[in-house]
Amino acid sequence: MRILYVNNQGGGFADYVQIEEGKTVEQFFKDKMPSEVSTDYLIRVNRQPVPRDYVLQEGDRVTVTPTKIEGAR
Amino acid sequence: MNALRKQIRFANQILKALSRQHHNRYDEIPAKTQTLTEKLHEVSVETGRIQKANDHHWFYAAAKSKARLERALSDLPHLIRHAKETLARPVNKVPTLRDLIAEFTQLEAEFGDVVFDVENSIISITTESIELDDTCLGEFKIELHIDKLTESHRMAPYYVIALDPHPAASSSDVTHPHVSNDILCEGDGHTAICMALEQGRICDFFNMIESILNTYNPDSPYVPLSEWTGRPCYDCGYICDNESSYYCSCCDQDFCESCSSYCRMCEETVCLGCGSQCECCESLICKHCVQQCSECGRYCCDQCLENGICNFCQEERQENEEETETIESENEYRTAG
Numbered sequence: 001m002r003i004l005y006v007n008n009q010g011g012g013f014a015d016y017v018q019i020e021e022g023k024t025v026e027q028f029f030k031d032k033m034p035s036e037v038s039t040d041y042l043i044r045v046n047r048q049p050v051p052r053d054y055v056l057q058e059g060d061r062v063t064v065t066p067t068k069i070e071g072a073r
Numbered sequence: 074m075n076a077l078r079k080q081i082r083f084a085n086q087i088l089k090a091l092s093r094q095h096h097n098r099y100d101e102i103p104a105k106t107q108t109l110t111e112k113l114h115e116v117s118v119e120t121g122r123i124q125k126a127n128d129h130h131w132f133y134a135a136a137k138s139k140a141r142l143e144r145a146l147s148d149l150p151h152l153i154r155h156a157k158e159t160l161a162r163p164v165n166k167v168p169t170l171r172d173l174i175a176e177f178t179q180l181e182a183e184f185g186d187v188v189f190d191v192e193n194s195i196i197s198i199t200t201e202s203i204e205l206d207d208t209c210l211g212e213f214k215i216e217l218h219i220d221k222l223t224e225s226h227r228m229a230p231y232y233v234i235a236l237d238p239h240p241a242a243s244s245s246d247v248t249h250p251h252v253s254n255d256i257l258c259e260g261d262g263h264t265a266i267c268m269a270l271e272q273g274r275i276c277d278f279f280n281m282i283e284s285i286l287n288t289y290n291p292d293s294p295y296v297p298l299s300e301w302t303g304r305p306c307y308d309c310g311y312i313c314d315n316e317s318s319y320y321c322s323c324c325d326q327d328f329c330e331s332c333s334s335y336c337r338m339c340e341e342t343v344c345l346g347c348g349s350q351c352e353c354c355e356s357l358i359c360k361h362c363v364q365q366c367s368e369c370g371r372y373c374c375d376q377c378l379e380n381g382i383c384n385f386c387q388e389e390r391q392e393n394e395e396e397t398e399t400i401e402s403e404n405e406y407r408t409a410g
Contacts, residue, residue, distance in 0.1 A: 008277050012265035042280055047179040065280045070290035071251030072260035 001058040007032070008065040009041075019056060026052040028062065041066055077174075079189045083219065084173035086194055090222035091167045091273055097223070105159040109152040115145045168273035176275040183276060194219040198279055199236065203249065205289040206298045210249050211237030215282050217275070225270050233257045233282065241296035242303045242312050249286060250294030250301075257282065260290060308332035308344065323347035323360055338362035338374050353377035353384045 001021055007013040019028060025045055029038050038052070042065040045054060056062070119142035126135035168176075181187050184198040197216040202209065214234045221230035232255040235248035246254045259266055262281050269277040289298060303312040307326035319333040320326075321344040328344045336343050336359035337351075343359040351358055351374040358374045365372055366383035373383045382390070 006274065006277065008265045008269065008281055010261070010265065012268040014268065014272060014274075044179075047175060047182075047276070063274075063277060065277055065284065067284050068288040069262040069281060069284040070260050070288055070293075071262070071285040072258045072290060072293040073251065073253070073295045 001056075003056055003059065004061040005032070006061070006063040008063070009033075023056050024052065025050055025054045025056060025062065028056060029064065033064070040068060076189075079191055080174055080177045081170070082191060083189055083194075083196060084170050084177070086219045087173055087222065087273060087275070088167060088170065090219060091165075091271070093223045094225070094271065095165065095167050102159060106156045109149075109156050112145055112148055112152055116142060116149070119145060165268075165271045173273055173275070176273065179276040180279060184279065196275070200283050200286060202237075203286050205250065205287075208239070208298050208301050210239050211235055213249070213252075213286055215279055217278065222270065225267065229256060229259075230270070231257075231278075231282070233286070241301050243296055243300065243305050243310065247295045250289055250296060250298060251285060253295045257285060258293075258295070259285060260293065306332050308346065319344075321347055336362055338376075351377055 002016050002018055005013065005015065005017045023031075025043060026038065029036075029041075029043060033041075042063075043049070044063045044065075045056070046061050047063075119138045122138040123135050123142065126132070126138060177187070177189075180196075180198065186199065188195075188197045190197065195216050195218055197214050200213045200215065202212050204210065212235075214236055215231060216234065217231045219230075221228070224230070233249070233252050234255050235252070238245075238248045241247040244253075248255075249257075251258050251260065262285050266278060266281050269275075269281065291297060300312045303314045304318045304327045305312055306318075306329035307324075308328055309332055311329045311331075313327070313329045317330055318327045319330065319342045321328055321333060322341055323343055324347050326344065333342055333344045334348060334357050335341060336348065337356040338358050339362050341359055341361075343357070348357045348359060349363055349372060350356070351363075352371040353373045354377050356374055362374060363372050364375065364378055364381075366378060366386055367381040368386040369383060371383050371385065377384045379387060
């Protein structure tokens with residue numbers, strides 16, 4: 001099934017991706033960002049905070065935004 | 074104007090700005106490829122000249138054209154790469170009005186109070202008080218200027234304003250290690266922020282700005298947090314903490330250890346600018362302890378003056394007296410003889 005995935009880390013990514021039925025948002029995060037910790041990110045599904053075991057549905061919009069981004073001078 | 078109508082008005086403004094930006098992206102393609110086109114024309118012209126020069130056995134002219142052709146060809150890979158990068162950048166789909174209203178709803182859920190300033194076309198939110206490495210920086214207002222969205226590829230369309238400034242001691246313009254004159258240096262967040270604005274993801278934009286404000290990058294601040302508080306030396310500007318800052322009572326300013334000393338007479342702290350040197354013993358003295366010799370006018374400390382006369386003048390006096398005595402003795406001797 002297809003969901004919209006927006007990742008605001010680094011250069012950013014916003015596009016539709018295919019995922020398996022029954023995948024939870026936690027599993028999806030681990031697949032896409034295996035070396036990252038979910039508590040370092042704001043994760044929203046359809047613009048709402050959801051529990052980690054929320055099962056993604058067709059057409060869902062998942063946004064991942066880092067809570068720590070380094071600025072400069 | 075009720076809240077929803079305000080939001081719709083803002084959403085329409087944003088849609089207009091993003092549509093203009095969307096069209097501008099196509100406008101920039103010919104501008105970016107124009108130089109490549111001109112260079113290709115140059116290659117064609119020089120090739121033609123070489124052919125003509127060969128036909129007429131003008132070998133010197135052919136050599137000149139060959140050199141120009143080589144230069145033109147060496148520029149081509151860079152120009153082609155630049156043109157390809159321009160074309161490869163995705164032209165973002167303009168969001169719908171419904172998408173933007175949903176963005177505003179999410180913004181209010183994430184940040185609480187969101188201000189829609191219709192008159193100035195500004196959407197703003199206020200962060201919680203920011204604290205980095207035990208340094209309190211206060212709350213910040215993030216203002217997104219909708220009328221500047223069209224030019225967001227050239228200049229940031231937003232400001233980060235300290236509401237309760239705790240600026241760096243060395244510069245009142247630096248209210249956060251990564252904010253100077255209300256402009257945030259986005260660092261790692263720059264590309265994602267630009268993309269969020271181009272795609273109308275307003276809530277993501279504000280979330281990322283807040284993330285940058287809550288993160289300290291010690292490798293690249295305007296002012297490092299280790300130098301945030303303290304007093305700047307009035308002379309050299311070095312930031313001193315309270316224990317290594319010295320107050321000069323002559324000029325009422327604070328100085329670092331290198332720019333201050335103490336009066337050898339009264340032992341009060343004095344800056345190197347207010348202190349002077351005794352012209353006899355060269356000790357550093359303050360303006361309260363300096364006195365002037367009544368004979369030669371030299372500025373001296375108390376210890377180098379006796380009855381208002383400096384040591385040099387006293388020595389001279391003594392020498393003169395001794396000389397006078399010697400002459401008088403000699404005169405007496407001659408008279409007696």
